[in-house]
Amino acid sequence: MAVPVTLVALLHWRGAPVAWSFFISTCFKGSCERVTWMALVAALVFRTLMHDMDIMIIIYLVSLLVYSNSCLVAWPHSETVQRFLQNMSAYFPAELGGEYESVLPERSLLSVHPHGMLAAGYASTIGFNSHFSPRPVLLVNRILREHNALFKLLTDLDGGFATLDGTTLGKLLQSGKNVALLPGGLEEAAVSQFGRERVVLKGKTGFIKRALQAGSRVHPVYVFGENRTYFTFSLPAGTISSWLNRVGMPTVVGYGRFPWVFMPFRTPLRAFVGAPLVLPHIREPTEKELEHWCEEYKNALVKVFDDNKEEAGLDAKTTLEIL
Numbered sequence: 001m002a003v004p005v006t007l008v009a010l011l012h013w014r015g016a017p018v019a020w021s022f023f024i025s026t027c028f029k030g031s032c033e034r035v036t037w038m039a040l041v042a043a044l045v046f047r048t049l050m051h052d053m054d055i056m057i058i059i060y061l062v063s064l065l066v067y068s069n070s071c072l073v074a075w076p077h078s079e080t081v082q083r084f085l086q087n088m089s090a091y092f093p094a095e096l097g098g099e100y101e102s103v104l105p106e107r108s109l110l111s112v113h114p115h116g117m118l119a120a121g122y123a124s125t126i127g128f129n130s131h132f133s134p135r136p137v138l139l140v141n142r143i144l145r146e147h148n149a150l151f152k153l154l155t156d157l158d159g160g161f162a163t164l165d166g167t168t169l170g171k172l173l174q175s176g177k178n179v180a181l182l183p184g185g186l187e188e189a190a191v192s193q194f195g196r197e198r199v200v201l202k203g204k205t206g207f208i209k210r211a212l213q214a215g216s217r218v219h220p221v222y223v224f225g226e227n228r229t230y231f232t233f234s235l236p237a238g239t240i241s242s243w244l245n246r247v248g249m250p251t252v253v254g255y256g257r258f259p260w261v262f263m264p265f266r267t268p269l270r271a272f273v274g275a276p277l278v279l280p281h282i283r284e285p286t287e288k289e290l291e292h293w294c295e296e297y298k299n300a301l302v303k304v305f306d307d308n309k310e311e312a313g314l315d316a317k318t319t320l321e322i323l
Contacts, residue, residue, distance in 0.1 A: 075156035082158045086128040091266060092229075094124040098272035098308065100131055103219060107173060108276070109211050110136055110180040112221040113199045113301065115188040117230045117254050118264055121223030125271035126180050127160070136178040139164035141186065166206050173214035183207050191323060194231045197305070197314070198321040201298055208279075208294050215281030220274040220301040222320075224312035229264040230254035270312045274304035298322065 103110070112122050127138045138161050144151050145163045155161035162168050164181060172179050182188070188200040211218050232254035256264040277300055282289060305320040 075153055077159035078157040081154065082160070085123075085154065085158055089124040089128040092120055092124045092264075093266070093268040094121070094129075095268070095270045096125050096129055096131055096273070097270060097311070098221075098304065099219075099275050100273040102276060103132065103178070103273065104217060105134060106176040106178060107214065107216045108136070108178045109173065109207065109216050109218045110178070110221055110273070111207060111218055111297070111301075112180060112182050112223060112271075113184055113188070114192060114197070114223065114226050115182045115184045115186070116192050116223075116226035117189060117232050119182055119189075119226075120229050120264060121226045121269040121271055122180070122182055124269055125223060126221065132178070134178065135160055136180040137162050137172055139169060139179060139181040166210055169207060170210045170213060173210060173216050181207060192227055192230075192232050194228060196227055196321065197309075197318060198227070198323065199301070200323045201294075201301075202323060205290055205294050208297055209285055209290055212279050212282045212285045212290070212293060215279060217276035217278050218297060218300075219276050220297060220304050221271055222274075222301065222304045222308070223269055223271045224309070224314065225267045225269040228267040229269075230256050270308075272304055272308040272312070274300050 110126055112119075112126055115122075122138070126132070126136065128135075140151075140155070140161055140163070142163050142165060145155060145161065146152060162172065164185075169179060169181070183204045184200040185204075188198075191198055191200060208218070210216075256262060257266070277293070277296055279293060285293075302320055302322075309318055310316055
């Protein structure tokens with residue numbers, strides 16, 4: 001039996017495991033997911049034996065079964081994996097500057113820009129930097145954190161990651177933990193261009209609101225060099241691309257070191273931590289209060305950029321694009 005070319009292309013689409021995992025784990029919970037997949041695989045195995053169906057489809061579906069089910073497992077912490085990820089982050093020559101010594105050991109929020117294609121500076125200069133003790137909890141995209149089996153495995157074993165959403169951020173800050181996040185998210189990744197200093201702040205108010213509710217200190221952080229880790233190509237701006245970014249599907253592609261184009265350029269990353277914005281403790285901030293502190297945050301981020309751009313090797317006339 002010949003397999004349609006379109007079906008083969010769909011099955012070998014590299015995003016299929018993540019898409020299937022998200023779909024199945026949303027529609028079915030716990031053992032029901034396993035039963036559903038096992039029934040599907042068993043039926044297709046029988047069809048293969050009886051009708052000479054392409055065995056590669058069976059192999060692929062079995063792989064998807066293992067892949068998606070692994071997203072349901074809570075893996076235990078492993079110091080070995082933590083050291084491995086820390087060593088991996090040393091791939092980039094990373095340097096930390098600015099007022100990082102002013103970061104208190106509790107209730108501090110490190111807000112990192114730009115996202116870039118890989119968010120390399122987020123991990124190398126902040127996440128696995130021994131200057132921060134205790135290490136801040138790193139918040140990452142929900143689909144990546146919960147529905148990408150390999151990433152979930154590594155982040156579970158590392159033990160220092162959590163899902164990026166308002167509830168999680170609020171609970172972590174209220175409990176007194178230090179937290180790091182990329183407020184620009186995938187929208188910021190989507191507008192990333194090689195050599196362009198560009199961030200996205202429009203509509204990014206949630207992290208400031210949670211920080212106000214916890215009375216936290218917010219440190220703007222800018223990573224110079226992040227936009228030189230890949231040559232990137234963004235899809236045209238529009239409703240579809242913006243929507244895809246919001247639901248966790250990045251609309252940016254790029255290439256890195258030749259001949260392994262998926263490997264980023266080993267460019268120096270220099271992160272500068274700004275002075276803290278000491279936010280008041282406001283249980284329910286008004287729209288005016290939120291707008292005021294978001295503006296204060298924007299000004300603080302621009303100051304970090306302007307104060308350190310020449311030290312980072314940029315021309316004094318370089319300006320930060322804020323979208």
